[in-house]
Amino acid sequence: MVAFHDPSGARHGLPTWPWGAAPAHLLTRGQLRLQGLRPGGQAPAGQVRWRSRKAAHAGWVREALLYDVRLAKPRRTPSAAQLQALARALAARRHCPRCRTDRGYVLPSRLGVCLDCADPAELAALH
Known part of the structure; x- marks a missing residue:
């Protein structure tokens, strides 16, 4: 163009x-x-x-x-400590505070809990 x-x-x-x-x-x-x-x-x-x-x-x-x-x-290579910190941060995003399990997916920030623990009304508001 x-x-x-x-x-x-x-x-x-x-x-x-x-x-x-x-x-x-x-x-x-x-x-x-x-x-x-x-x-x-x-x-x-x-x-x-x-x-x-x-x-x-x-x-x-x-x-x-x-x-x-x-x-x-x-590109810089991250240190072992940086990789560990990143792994912990990512795991925290998958951990449901209500049922205390690692759900294997990042929890919706709007809910703050996994989809199984969320109220049906909260789930409906997401869609």
């Missing part, structure tokens, strides 16, 4: 390309993550813009920031 083709950044403040037209060395955070990298403190080098086709956002202009893969750094 011509409206989003602005490699100089004169119109959009950052060099901008339409979906799929950015230079190969510029990647989104998600693309960097898939390669085991992170931006590493660098400022965005550009952006990709497109019009959304999803019903909830139809017609909206969406954007993704781009980072230079040549300046990216390796």
